[in-house]
Amino acid sequence: MIKNYLTLALKVLKRKPFYTFISLFGISFTLMILMLITSMGDALFGANQPMSDVDRMVFLPMLERYTEFYDTVYTVDTIVMDDGSLRMDSTETLEPNGSMNNSNGQMSFSFLDNNLRDLADVDSYTFLSNSSFIDAYLDGRKVTMGTYYTDARYWDVFDFNFLHGLPFGPDDVTAANKVAVITERIAENYFGASGADIVGREMILGNDPYRVVGIVERPLKDDETIAGDVFLPVTTIDNRQYTSTEIYGPFQAVFKASSPGKRESIKQQLTFLAENYEVPPDANYEHIRMYSGTATESFAANLMQTTDTERAKLMLFIPLFVLLALFLALPLINLINLNVSRVFERKSEIAVRKAFGADSRDILYQFIFENLVLTFIGGFIGLVLAYLIIQYVNANDLIGIVRLAFSVKIFFYFILVILLFGLLSGILPAYRMSRTTVATALR
Amino acid sequence: MEIRGKGAKAPRAPFTPYPPYPLYPFKMIELQNVSKSYRTDTIETLALQHMNLSVPAGEFLSIMGPSGCGKSTLLNIMGLIDEPTEGSVSLAGKEVTSYNGTKVARFRNEQLGFIFQSFHLINDLSVVDNVELPLLYRRVGTKERRRLSLEALEHVGLSNRAGHFPTQLSGGQKQRVAIARAIVGRPNIILADEPTGNLDSHMGDEIMDILTRLNTDLGTTIVMVTHDERMAKKTHRLVRLSDGERVS
Numbered sequence: 001m002i003k004n005y006l007t008l009a010l011k012v013l014k015r016k017p018f019y020t021f022i023s024l025f026g027i028s029f030t031l032m033i034l035m036l037i038t039s040m041g042d043a044l045f046g047a048n049q050p051m052s053d054v055d056r057m058v059f060l061p062m063l064e065r066y067t068e069f070y071d072t073v074y075t076v077d078t079i080v081m082d083d084g085s086l087r088m089d090s091t092e093t094l095e096p097n098g099s100m101n102n103s104n105g106q107m108s109f110s111f112l113d114n115n116l117r118d119l120a121d122v123d124s125y126t127f128l129s130n131s132s133f134i135d136a137y138l139d140g141r142k143v144t145m146g147t148y149y150t151d152a153r154y155w156d157v158f159d160f161n162f163l164h165g166l167p168f169g170p171d172d173v174t175a176a177n178k179v180a181v182i183t184e185r186i187a188e189n190y191f192g193a194s195g196a197d198i199v200g201r202e203m204i205l206g207n208d209p210y211r212v213v214g215i216v217e218r219p220l221k222d223d224e225t226i227a228g229d230v231f232l233p234v235t236t237i238d239n240r241q242y243t244s245t246e247i248y249g250p251f252q253a254v255f256k257a258s259s260p261g262k263r264e265s266i267k268q269q270l271t272f273l274a275e276n277y278e279v280p281p282d283a284n285y286e287h288i289r290m291y292s293g294t295a296t297e298s299f300a301a302n303l304m305q306t307t308d309t310e311r312a313k314l315m316l317f318i319p320l321f322v323l324l325a326l327f328l329a330l331p332l333i334n335l336i337n338l339n340v341s342r343v344f345e346r347k348s349e350i351a352v353r354k355a356f357g358a359d360s361r362d363i364l365y366q367f368i369f370e371n372l373v374l375t376f377i378g379g380f381i382g383l384v385l386a387y388l389i390i391q392y393v394n395a396n397d398l399i400g401i402v403r404l405a406f407s408v409k410i411f412f413y414f415i416l417v418i419l420l421f422g423l424l425s426g427i428l429p430a431y432r433m434s435r436t437t438v439a440t441a442l443r
Numbered sequence: 444m445e446i447r448g449k450g451a452k453a454p455r456a457p458f459t460p461y462p463p464y465p466l467y468p469f470k471m472i473e474l475q476n477v478s479k480s481y482r483t484d485t486i487e488t489l490a491l492q493h494m495n496l497s498v499p500a501g502e503f504l505s506i507m508g509p510s511g512c513g514k515s516t517l518l519n520i521m522g523l524i525d526e527p528t529e530g531s532v533s534l535a536g537k538e539v540t541s542y543n544g545t546k547v548a549r550f551r552n553e554q555l556g557f558i559f560q561s562f563h564l565i566n567d568l569s570v571v572d573n574v575e576l577p578l579l580y581r582r583v584g585t586k587e588r589r590r591l592s593l594e595a596l597e598h599v600g601l602s603n604r605a606g607h608f609p610t611q612l613s614g615g616q617k618q619r620v621a622i623a624r625a626i627v628g629r630p631n632i633i634l635a636d637e638p639t640g641n642l643d644s645h646m647g648d649e650i651m652d653i654l655t656r657l658n659t660d661l662g663t664t665i666v667m668v669t670h671d672e673r674m675a676k677k678t679h680r681l682v683r684l685s686d687g688e689r690v691s
Contacts, residue, residue: 357552
């Protein structure tokens with residue numbers, strides 16, 4: 001019977017090419033776009049190497065120093081005394097007048113090191129500087145490399161995939177050893193090849209020779225905490241930056257909470273620390289504020305050009321979800337519409353089938369099956385399209401360093417969603433038709 | 444005879460289940476006091492009034508009457524595709540008035556074959572697939588279904604058109620396919636609603652010949668609604684209706 005439903009479904013689809021084309025186009029195109037969007041989302045926010053623990057991370061990219069300005073407000077109370085004389089009381093209060101002097105920036109190593117080492121609920125943390133570029137010269141060619149100065153814990157927080165060699169350790173950092181972890185791409189650019197034999201070789205970065213200790217796979221996204229070309233021990237950075245006692249500097253911090261739920265605790269501790277921070281008396285600001293956030297919050301804050309991470313998240317994602325819902329609704333309504341008209345168009349067929357012995361269940365199954373076949377074919381086309389586009393985008397670096405991955409899990413999730421709509425849109429009209437009396441339908 | 448279950452074997456030469464009319468004294472169709480009314484919000488239309496009719500097995504009965512006299516309603520009630528407002532219907536010795544759902548679907552499948560004035564073939568299916576329909580719902584295996592369908596098509600002289608689609612056929616051919624579909628499941632009763640109504644007289648005669656042959660060779664009980672006096676004369680008995688009542 002199932003084989004028969006299948007043959008019939010295919011026959012029906014083949015006999016109505018235009019209808020089939022429209023349906024398939026709707027299904028496959030929607031599915032393709034959804035796959036691309038989720039693949040993009042997964043690339044940006046998913047738990048992929050080297051951010052496998054992204055759901056436990058709290059990012060502290062910068063802090064804000066600010067001074068609030070106050071106006072002195074005089075209040076005068078006039079009181080009539082018993083003897084008819086007037087008495088005046090005046091009070092003076094300071095009220096913020098809404099204007100503020102502020103500036104944002106990354107932090108100094110000493111500020112992070114002195115204040116943020118002992119937060120509770122933190123599994124691991126790292127301080128890193130990502131704002132340097134070093135030129136290396138090779139056969140007259142200049143290779144510019146984004147250089148990250150990190151501590152040894154950086155490699156605990158971020159699980160880079162080491163193709164060859166190992167990360168540098170705490171001893172290297174303490175001793176300020178000139179060692180480097182480089183990406184595969186830089187290995188190819190600089191040495192002409194990436195292989196195990198590159199480990200141990202020297203490269204001249206700026207004026208200093210560094211020994212390569214590890215080669216990592218190029219990360220699939222360009223998050224500012226991981227998108228370096230070369231990673232060096234933090235102690236090898238320009239000494240003035242390492243020892244500066246200013247609050248500002250080129251560093252930021254990433255914390256890995258003991259569990260995703262503890263991220264809020266870390267954020268609260270940072271806020272508390274900032275509120276109670278003792279500003280040096282000679283400073284030209286009065287308060288500091290630290291903007292920490294989860295990966296999505298930081299992304300949104302960055303994109304929306306605001307420092308309020310919570311608000312940025314709402315500002316970015318609510319419109320995004322509304323748009324996505326609208327985008328989904330249109331083809332799905334179209335699908336429902338097509339299904340409804342298709343079932344009603346075949347009213348007499350249903351009646352004939354019933355006259356020759358089909359019961360309501362047979363009719364229902366037949367239409368459900370047709371919908372399933374259609375959805376699966378559409379899904380398959382969508383899958384192939386999405387796969388091709390992802391390959392194309394990746395091969396041509398269309399969105400920078402970001403690599404789109406193809407998630408089978410997500411694909412099946414969307415097939416389920418579309419199936420659900422296909423079923424709902426098919427079942428209701430088919431059910432109604434399967435209930436009509438044959439005589440009425442044949443009249 | 445019953446064909447049941449996947450791959451069930453049908454007998455090889457089953458086309459003579461009953462001796463020819465009038466040797467079989469068994470009431471194949473029995474209507475007692477059947478009435479049918481259609482109700483809308485404001486008016487009630489009586490389509491059939493207290494109809495009594497009994498059709499012995501093997502009879503070829505025709506029903507005539509002016510348009511709207513209730514002929515088709517009567518046929519639909521006999522075919523269990525419409526329900527009487529009151530009265531009882533017995534088919535093939537079974538009281539079927541209370542049948543519903545799966546039971547009525549199964550009964551229609553095994554005992555009844557329909558032929559409609561406008562053929563009602565499924566255009567998406569080939570001729571042989573159309574003919575197979577009753578066997579499909581009887582869960583007969585693919586090969587057996589195909590064999591029986593080709594046999595039925597042969598019976599109406601259309602085995603060379605098995606792979607065609609209904610839209611490629613003439614009216615007369617379509618009606619012959621419809622007859623093949625009606626007889627493929629070897630039903631005891633065939634109900635034909637103006638089977639020659641959409642055809643010219645030559646093709647109409649051909650269809651009548653097939654039906655007559657079906658009746659005499661196989662003993663199938665046939666009830667035919669018609670407007671054509673000439674066709675009605677070829678049947679065993681004629682019942683005339685007027686305003687939902689029997690007049691002869």
